Amino acid sequence: xxxxxxxxxxxxxxxxxxxxxxxxxxxxxxxxxxxxxxxxxxxxxxxxxxxxxxxxxxxxxxxxxxxxxxxxxxxxxxxxxxxxxxxxxxxxxxxxxxxxxxxxxxxxxxxxx
Amino acid sequence: xxxxxxxxxxxxxxxxxxxxxxxxxxxxxxxxxxxxxxxxxxxxxxxxxxxxxxxxxxxxxxxxxxxxxxxxxxxxxxxxxxxxxxxxxxxxxxxxxxxxxxxxxxxxxxxxx
Numbered sequence: 631x632x633x634x635x636x637x638x639x640x641x642x643x644x645x646x647x648x649x650x651x652x653x654x655x656x657x658x659x660x661x662x663x664x665x666x667x668x669x670x671x672x673x674x675x676x677x678x679x680x681x682x683x684x685x686x687x688x689x690x691x692x693x694x695x696x697x698x699x700x701x702x703x704x705x706x707x708x709x710x711x712x713x714x715x716x717x718x719x720x721x722x723x724x725x726x727x728x729x730x731x732x733x734x735x736x737x738x739x740x741x742x743x
Numbered sequence: 744x745x746x747x748x749x750x751x752x753x754x755x756x757x758x759x760x761x762x763x764x765x766x767x768x769x770x771x772x773x774x775x776x777x778x779x780x781x782x783x784x785x786x787x788x789x790x791x792x793x794x795x796x797x798x799x800x801x802x803x804x805x806x807x808x809x810x811x812x813x814x815x816x817x818x819x820x821x822x823x824x825x826x827x828x829x830x831x832x833x834x835x836x837x838x839x840x841x842x843x844x845x846x847x848x849x850x851x852x853x854x855x856x
Contacts, residue, residue: 674847676846679844732788
């Protein structure tokens with residue numbers, strides 16, 4: 631069955647460092663992969679979408695890579711700030727019909743001073 | 744430009760009652776998705792609708808749950824004869840196109856007593 635795995639343990643890093651979060655998936659070749667941020671008690675907020683023919687995508691301090699051979703995406707936040715503390719979710723369309731997203735369970739990031 | 748709106752934000756029901764959750768998508772968005780998030784679990788897809796049509800309901804329980812997105816008005820997720828296991832946060836998302844990022848609402852937190 632399709633699995634999307636993210637580090638279940640929280641990631642604690644110091645302000646100013648680069649945070650790297652991992653998303654691994656199995657048994658499927660998605661056309662694209664998305665990353666969302668979710669704060670406690672709130673809905674997810676879209677961050678970046680990367681397509682299968684793109685190796686890397688950047689947006690301000692955020693960078694996403696997509697390795698379809700390894701079936702892995704890496705999400706980087708450079709110069710991290712305490713305000714970046716949240717849970718980060720990766721999501722794939724495994725239906726092949728672009729009709730729904732399947733989300734990983736997320737990785738909680740804590741940036742400390 | 745208002746975002747996705749959901750109401751109520753909090754809903755308390757006793758076992759056996761009906762719950763009706765409403766979602767108004769962003770202006771110009773005709774694609775609506777419903778997700779459920781149980782405590783300490785990831786987001787799970789329930790149903791995908793496009794104006795007046797259910798496109799994919801593979802994630803929705805066969806009994807007691809129904810969804811609609813009428814030509815006029817909000818999308819409704821209806822849960823009949825609620826049970827304690829239905830207690831969760833229900834999120835609605837909308838998008839302008841099928842293979843696009845999704846914009847989430849703040850969610851409705853359903854508590855079944």
